[in-house]
Amino acid sequence: MRQHTQSKGTYVGRQPIYDRALDVYAYELLYRRGNVNRATFSDGDLATTQLLINTFMEIGLENIVGSRPAFINITGDFFTGQYPLPMSHEQVVFELLETVEPTAEVINGVRGLVEQGYRIALDDYLLRQDTLPLLELASFVKLDVLNMQRDELARTVERLRRRDLMLIAEKVETPADYDACRELGFDLFQGYFFSYPDVIQTHTNTANRSVVIRLIAQLQDPSIDLREVETLIAQDVILSFRLLRYINCATFGLRREVDSIRQAIMLLGLATVRNWATLLLLSQFDDRKPRELMTIALIRARMCELLSVTDPRIDAGQAFTTGLFSLLDAMLDVPMENLLDQMPLSLPIKLALLNREGVLGTLLDDVVRYERGQWDGLAERDAVSIDYNSAYLAAMSWADNSSKALRAA
The missing domain is CATH 3.20.20.450 (EAL domain)
Structure with a gap:
């Protein structure tokens, strides 16, 4: 309740x-x-x-x-x-x-x-x-x-x-x-x-979207390992170049230059590299969508991650992915249900994205409510860890900086 x-x-x-x-x-x-x-x-x-x-x-x-x-x-x-x-x-x-x-x-x-x-x-x-x-x-x-x-x-x-x-x-x-x-x-x-997805809008690059959706699905497969991620990203030369250029920007604050996908995974972790590769793939589709849509997805992802510490049942990585993918249907103009049929995401993430079910669903719902100023429905959380306002401001600053770096990559 x-x-x-x-x-x-x-x-x-x-x-x-x-x-x-x-x-x-x-x-x-x-x-x-x-x-x-x-x-x-x-x-x-x-x-x-x-x-x-x-x-x-x-x-x-x-x-x-x-x-x-x-x-x-x-x-x-x-x-x-x-x-x-x-x-x-x-x-x-x-x-x-x-x-x-x-x-x-x-x-x-x-x-x-x-x-x-x-x-x-x-x-x-x-x-x-x-x-x-x-x-x-x-x-x-x-x-x-x-x-x-x-x-x-x-x-x-x-x-x-x-x-x-x-x-x-x-x-x-x-x-x-x-x-x-x-x-x-x-x-x-x-x-x-x-x-919201504009499902009436027709796209001339439907084939390219299908390729990207398949690639995102492979990247987000929970069973994928380091070598598979490295191989998958390396097969796309442009993606590899953009990912390395982005990782080497000031946002990550790395002390040395990263010159390979394997090195990036070792330094930043498998989940981080998978998520940023996914973001770079999604950033290709800015034709009829505000670029701010990506920023809002990043704010949701980071805010979900920050607020995950208020509930021991929530995994921070799953929280980030849930927020990140919450606007995937709007980005790709494909109904969420159809997208999730193609994505091997964990069941808690799918239920959260589709029906706002479970602890991840409640978290995402709270983040979207805060974003829209609908604060009377927010769930009680452990404000000693972090409160909604602090999480929002921190997520907003992080997302603004990350969006600039993504566009430059």
């Missing part, structure tokens, strides 16, 4: 905002307190203050978003100048919530921030007469595509496209939603559309 956490800590989550090339344009920073599944604004100004302090003073903005813009929700009193904004304007975009009345004072406050160089995004914007002055000041407009009829959405987009601003489609939940929003002319996209 699932127990719920009672943590009262302050957390910061991030959600990617993608451009039309499916590269990450920015991240929205989300305030989270304890195990509540949405931002808690019983005192909106206090919530914003805690978010700003937590982000800029404790964690560090660069550790969450790197060099990309950070979208941050702030309340009306911040726009009207009643509270200081302790950050420079270069990397921050302030979101004006739809709940803030567009009074003359608010409009003047927004104008003052724009004159200081800040960029403004209008969140869940509704095109009304009283909100029109804000359009003259905004750099971004976010539309909730999940709660708008298609005809209404098309009319709104058509009117807003005449202005010098960027349109963000918010709550884009499926590949079909993304395609529709892209066709309407949105510039940026936010939501979980990347997390």
Whole structure:
């Protein structure tokens, strides 16, 4: 039976905002307190203050978003100048919530921030007469595509496209939603559309995908030994080259250069080499998928591994593999059930990936819940070992660095 956490800590989550090339344009920073599944604004100004302090003073903005813009929700009193904004304007975009009345004072406050160089995004914007002055000041407009009829959405987009601003489609939940929003002319996209396989999409490289799936299946066979892994990787010259180049990057911090697959296995271990070879194979398929998808898979893998110490029944290696493969269906546009039929993974991993069953399934479910800010359902874990927030921040930093190295390999 699932127990719920009672943590009262302050957390910061991030959600990617993608451009039309499916590269990450920015991240929205989300305030989270304890195990509540949405931002808690019983005192909106206090919530914003805690978010700003937590982000800029404790964690560090660069550790969450790197060099990309950070979208941050702030309340009306911040726009009207009643509270200081302790950050420079270069990397921050302030979101004006739809709940803030567009009074003359608010409009003047927004104008003052724009004159200081800040960029403004209008969140869940509704095109009304009283909100029109804000359009003259905004750099971004976010539309909730999940709660708008298609005809209404098309009319709104058509009117807003005449202005010098960027349109963000918010709550884009499926590949079909993304395609529709892209066709309407949105510039940026936010939501979980990347997390699901696009089984309707046809691929010209089906044969290559089949080869890769077979190779991944062989690499992940629990009975495979060192010599078999070495032979399997060595047969693919490009894979061997990329794997050695990646292993020799600064991410692993090795004191000497590794010049053979056997040496890599001896230094890093069989499981590590198998997993990174698998990642390099998956990284070939970036055609219609955000590259951030790989980063999210890595965050899940590392966070599962870190949290595995909170339950003695969980093997850290199995936890890593479970997190890593949790988006395999979305990466390859093949239903998870079909993929698992081809993969000789252990039964606990298969049950976790398919139905979220067992201790691995509960762990993966918790990691995905944390990722999406659904904290009210998190299982109680031994916070003395490591807590959810620490595991997430550590996994995020590790995954960001690993993704950069993978792309360079």
